[in-house]
Amino acid sequence: MAPQKLLCLPSLLLLLLTRLLPQADTRSFVVDRDHDRFLLDGAPFRYVSGSLHYFRVPRVLWADRLFKMRMSGLNAVQFYVPWNYHEPEPGVYNFNASRDLFAFLKEATLANLLVILRPGPYICAEWEMGGLPAWLLRKPKIRLRTSDPDFLAAVDSWFKVLLPKIHPWLYHNGGNIISIQVENEYGSYGACDMSYMRHLAGLFRALLGDKILLFTTDGPEGLKCGSLQGLYTTIDFGPADNMTKIFALLRKYEPRGPLVNSEYYTGWLDYWGQNHSTRSVPAVTKGLENMLKLGASVNMYMFHGGTNFGYWNGADEKGRFLPITTSYDYDAPISEAGDPTPKLFAIRNVISKFQEVPLGPLPPPSPKMMLGPLSLHLDGNLLAFLDFLCPQGPIHSILPMTFEAVNQDHGYMLYRTYLIHTVSEPAQFWVPNNGVHDRAYVMVDGVFQGVLERNMKHNLFLTGKKGAKLDVLLENMGRLSFGSNSSDFKGLLEPPILGQTVLTQWLMFPLKVDNLVKWRFPNQLLKSSHPQTPSGPTFYSTTFPILDSGGDTFLFLPGWTKGQVWINGFNLGRYWTKRGPQQTLYVPRPLLFPRGALNKITLLELENVPLRPQIQFLDRPILNGTVHKTHICSLSAESASEPMELSGH
Numbered sequence: 216m217a218p219q220k221l222l223c224l225p226s227l228l229l230l231l232l233t234r235l236l237p238q239a240d241t242r243s244f245v246v247d248r249d250h251d252r253f254l255l256d257g258a259p260f261r262y263v264s265g266s267l268h269y270f271r272v273p274r275v276l277w278a279d280r281l282f283k284m285r286m287s288g289l290n291a292v293q294f295y296v297p298w299n300y301h302e303p304e305p306g307v308y309n310f311n312a313s314r315d316l317f318a319f320l321k322e323a324t325l326a327n328l329l330v331i332l333r334p335g336p337y338i339c340a341e342w343e344m345g346g347l348p349a350w351l352l353r354k355p356k357i358r359l360r361t362s363d364p365d366f367l368a369a370v371d372s373w374f375k376v377l378l379p380k381i382h383p384w385l386y387h388n389g390g391n392i393i394s395i396q397v398e399n400e401y402g403s404y405g406a407c408d409m410s411y412m413r414h415l416a417g418l419f420r421a422l423l424g425d426k427i428l429l430f431t432t433d434g435p436e437g438l439k440c441g442s443l444q445g446l447y448t449t450i451d452f453g454p455a456d457n458m459t460k461i462f463a464l465l466r467k468y469e470p471r472g473p474l475v476n477s478e479y480y481t482g483w484l485d486y487w488g489q490n491h492s493t494r495s496v497p498a499v500t501k502g503l504e505n506m507l508k509l510g511a512s513v514n515m516y517m518f519h520g521g522t523n524f525g526y527w528n529g530a531d532e533k534g535r536f537l538p539i540t541t542s543y544d545y546d547a548p549i550s551e552a553g554d555p556t557p558k559l560f561a562i563r564n565v566i567s568k569f570q571e572v573p574l575g576p577l578p579p580p581s582p583k584m585m586l587g588p589l590s591l592h593l594d595g596n597l598l599a600f601l602d603f604l605c606p607q608g609p610i611h612s613i614l615p616m617t618f619e620a621v622n623q624d625h626g627y628m629l630y631r632t633y634l635i636h637t638v639s640e641p642a643q644f645w646v647p648n649n650g651v652h653d654r655a656y657v658m659v660d661g662v663f664q665g666v667l668e669r670n671m672k673h674n675l676f677l678t679g680k681k682g683a684k685l686d687v688l689l690e691n692m693g694r695l696s697f698g699s700n701s702s703d704f705k706g707l708l709e710p711p712i713l714g715q716t717v718l719t720q721w722l723m724f725p726l727k728v729d730n731l732v733k734w735r736f737p738n739q740l741l742k743s744s745h746p747q748t749p750s751g752p753t754f755y756s757t758t759f760p761i762l763d764s765g766g767d768t769f770l771f772l773p774g775w776t777k778g779q780v781w782i783n784g785f786n787l788g789r790y791w792t793k794r795g796p797q798q799t800l801y802v803p804r805p806l807l808f809p810r811g812a813l814n815k816i817t818l819l820e821l822e823n824v825p826l827r828p829q830i831q832f833l834d835r836p837i838l839n840g841t842v843h844k845t846h847i848c849s850l851s852a853e854s855a856s857e858p859m860e861l862s863g864h
């Protein structure tokens with residue numbers, strides 16, 4: 216065929232295709248109020264979706280998890296966008312590597328999954344400060360999640376960066392985002408500031424146009440203050456809730472249109488010191504089937520939970536401060552290690568009664584690896600590395616300053632003062648108004664004295680000579696992600712009291728522990744420090760090769776108390792073996808170097824190490840270990856009232 220004939224063929228083909236394939240200008244996702252359903256490109260559509268948080272999964276594993284979700288019969292994936300994950304400092308943005316939201320959107324497209332996006336600005340999610348950046352609290356009087364001008368200015372600045380990037384990904388623009396949530400369960404917050412919600416709705420419309428479906432999500436008790444005219448109202452509830460009653464309540468806000476449960480709980484979150492949470496397969500599948508029979512669109516929260524790596528876990532306030540565990544397994548259909556569970560197959564079976572599920576098997580569980588026991592060597596007490604941990608030197612203040620006041624968002628800060636007179640008889644050391652946020656490891660002249668803990672442990676008894684160094688290492692256990700209208704400042708919120716003396720003249724050392732571990736691996740500093748007796752905050756480390764091709768594994772720290780772990784410089788998260796219920800930390804195989812290379816593991820043990828400082832890697836997780844029930848002490852340090860046993864979850 217002559218070249219010019221050849222040339223015209225593709226254009227003919229193209230012309231034909233453009234007639235067949237939906238084009239950006241004919242792509243649509245709308246609410247059909249006449250028939251109580253969604254329409255996708257004009258055809259009736261119901262989404263069966265699952266939540267997966269890209270910020271809890273290493274990027275290299277995104278495709279695997281999304282593929283498994285598609286093979287489970289889902290046609291959509293729902294996820295939040297944590298503001299604090301992408302704007303670490305005001306005006307500084309990070310969309311790289313495992314924070315590349317747009318790479319995740321592309322992976323969802325490749326997995327043939329539509330997207331339900333929830334950019335907040337507040338997201339809850341058991342995530343640090345519910346996704347809000349801690350630097351907002353550098354204005355201590357800011358009123359979060361309200362029309363406070365300082366808060367709105369920061370929100371506007373963030374969304375003016377994020378939402379224009381989202382715009383091309385909207386379904387009618389050729390992307391895969393079919394709907395976008397405004398705020399998150401605002402009705403549960405209590406501020407009920409409708410000018411704030413109207414501001415957000417206006418901002419989303421201005422930056423995303425008028426075609427995209429905007430919606431809200433609230434629990435049954437939150438619909439009044441969480442819903443807003445012009446935003447489609449959806450609800451969330453779990454298997455044990457009364458679906459008929461709750462959907463009837465929803466109909467008061469959305470008399471017509473599809474019923475939507477935006478968070479159908481397939482499991483639940485875990486707190487340190489509380490029993491491991493599960494939801495039974497029959498309960499989850501029964502509720503799902505009942506909703507699908509009604510024609511409702513459902514998003515299962517979580518379908519894959521993942522992990523709170525680093526310092527990213529949040530906390531709840533239910534009578535007291537309850538930090539979320541490092542594992543966000545959530546007893547979800549896909550386990551933290553990415554393995555299909557019986558719950559997944561049961562859900563897939565239910566979905567198959569209502570719509571096509573992809574043929575073919577789910578991938579088998581990933582290979583798992585056991586290693587060890589491995590002995591760790593002592594690198595030195597944390598105080599031995601102070602120059603490297605705080606190279607810029609301490610900040611001096613008469614009264615202690617918060618993490619936020621010294622621009623330290625996460626992790627640890629050392630507070631130091633000197634005794635102005637000798638304390639020869641044990642004197643009570645405490646911080647008024649429950650002012651330890653959240654755990655304090657106390658040392659006198661480098662000797663570990665014990666721990667103070669928010670809500671839990673309010674006093675210690677100390678002695679010391681005049682001029683002795685009193686060091687208080689403060690651990691930020693993660694800011695409240697739910698349950699409080701007040702800002703969760705971290706650090707020593709009040710000057711501590713020793714005996715009858717209010718301690719003043721403090722040095723604050725914001726600690727860059729991750730930098731030390733990453734760049735000046737502690738055991739390279741041994742020459743410059745002589746490990747003292749291993750008590751209190753202390754670094755341990757070792758190196759190890761993996762055997763053959765290796766696999767996912769679960770770090771087990773028998774006999775260790777509480778601390779932080781890094782593998783090859785990656786902050787794996789917190790461990791709290793003594794308190795439980797989580798006893799192992801998930802170690803994804805991609806974090807480990809292949810056979811022949813040496814891997815490095817570093818622990819910062821905050822309290823006490825086992826007689827034999829060993830660790831193991833198991834081939835299975837332990838998430839429901841014995842819980843060392845945490846007792847709640849009276850708030851006033853003086854009274855020694857009998858602690859109350861905390862009820863289970």
Ligand SMILES: CCCCNC(=S)N1C[C@H](O)[C@@H](O)[C@@H](O)[C@H]1CO
Nearest residue numbers: 338339340341399400478484531697
């Ligand atoms: C103990 C209640 C914690 C509040 N959170 C609730 S109800 N949830 C709703 C919230 O929207 C979601 O982000 C998650 O936080 C989920 C619990 O996993």
